[in-house]
Amino acid sequence: MLNLSGVTRRYGDTVALKDLNLIVPEDTYMSLLGASGSGKTTLLRLIAGFEEPDAGQLWLDGERLDGKAPHKRDIGFVFQNFALFPHLSVQENVEFGLKHRETAACTDPRELADRAAEALQLVGLDGFGHRGVGEISGGQKQRVALARTLVTEPRIVLLDEPLGALDANLRNRMCDELRAIRERLKVSFLHVTGSETEALTMGDTVAVLSDGKIAQADGSTKLFTRPQNAAAARHLNAWNLLGGTARGGALETPAGSFQLPRTLADGTQGQIALRFDQLGVSDPDSVPGGHSHFTARYVTGEFNGPTALAFFRAPDGALIQVVDHLGEPRLPELTEGRTYALHYAPEDALLFEGAAT
Template identity: 35%
Template sequence: MALEIKGVSKAYGRFPALKDVSLQARDKEFLALLGPSGSGKTTLLRVLAGLETPDAGEVRFGGEDFLSLPVRHRKVGMVFQHYALFRHMTVAQNIAFGLTVRKRSEKPSKSEIADRVHKLLQLVQLEDLGKRYPSQLSGGQRQRVALARALAIEPRMLLLDEPFGALDAQVRRELRRWLRELHDRAGVTTVFVTHDQEEALDLADRVAILKDGQLIQLGSPNEVYEHPATPFVFDFLGQACRMPGVVEGGRLRIADWDSEAPAGAPQGAVEVFFRPDEVTFAPADGAGLSADVKAVAQRGPDVRIDCRIEGQPVELIGHGPTLPPGVSPGLSVRVRPTRPQVYAAG
């Protein structure tokens, strides 16, 4: 493991931002820290960057005590949400900044700096824009410059704090794949903070999910999505339908529907979660949960179905282009979750 975080805690007054967080990242791994506002992900990133000092805990990187190293010796590149570029400097000057401010004994020659800037401009696909100023660039281009500047110091670890947060959805999607390719070519350990579930699942090798300063689950994107450790993780990683149920004798009962309980389901009162598109529909006299259809709306190849199950409003998704049999406003149908996740109630 390249990065080892053990028992890190940090409080601001009475507010605990991090509570005994422990996790690891492999060498050259792309690790996403995912969670809602206030979950502690940015605080953890700032601890790694040397911008915050934890109240307790240990951080090691490459076997070294990372917290005891002066910030300039950590060789960490950091990219913020709002670029933080120098407006009075050209693109090339911004990229070179971290090299030009080094002590004379550590500073590369002018030709070495120029060569590295040229290679980085090629890497971030801005080779013709080195003489421009930040005000002459688009938001996506500015973020590429910020990434190039972070890489200029040849960091051992790259820290990204919501780097696409200030960009519109289309630009975010375009930069997402590019960032993953950039990480692979740069060969550094990357820690990426985001509150965007799709972004984390699409980019990362592993995802650390935080809530209220605590680590809730750590795993590959497929592991955390397919096997959420808690109801919070299930709900946070995508649209979720939630129903109360009971597990007894290997059977799961939800309202008027009885089925075989999933393997390992807890006994007694439970909460049942399922994705709105992981359902099948049957006529009102078939098997499943009784649902009253209120409205239907076509959305490209899919169909949004607003209904009520046990008096609770539920939005389901049917895969088109035609409506599932019997699904029409004013009618009743039966709905069967195909992959329910079951958690102990409370």
């Protein structure tokens, strides 16, 4: 188990990570989701030992990590750009860590070749050892980088946006393969990504990194359906957030007045969260019974294959998104510039305390 406690990392006046706490359990695939510049790579570099925290502690299987050299941590790191040696063959790349590590280095050519072949077979590249790095595809390079990491039998594997350089089709295939490899090895993977879809697809658990802290760490389904705070909801790119002030049992926002799903003291700042796929659209005089609603002007639509997004402008200019699944379409034909009622079941709305950021 990896345990980070009160970890802080500063760069001059900039605080990249602030009093961060995170637990990565044994035998799990955890996704770490965060926006660009949120500190995701910094966090990985602290775990790997490429940087040291300004405060806090890091533990792996009960052993203190901070202050220990990277090559003594038994941690695997798969870089975003793969970091393969172009002058070495695929087999030589995989053998490199075994051959040059400080302790228990493997120098027997036969053992090196056998262990490299086993690692390549594990990632589906049996028979590729003789090839040059320039002779294989991007997806194959990704697998070579993973094999080079796994052959050293690390206690945990860190993956820094490992699918970012791959095309969409290959990315989907590698998602399945990475999960299958991890399950066979029973080693924890910590997979950093800026894609909410990738994070939810890959992770048994998904941790959201926001403002230098973990906003929420939960199972992917629970995180998506019931985020605990506005920061987590915002990073999922599936929730509309409307901020305002509580008064008389409602949240008064520039977009309208919203019934509060729970009690909030008058004058308290809060945000109503409405999920894209839980908003319906109708004429203002045709709102379904029992539904709450507010009005917004239809701007445009965006076709995404199996889904379509409809974009609306609230009276205050806030952009509201509504998703439609083309297999079961539920939205009426929309006219640009026309005002519609956006309605929802009151129990589907979430309320987060605090002002909008």
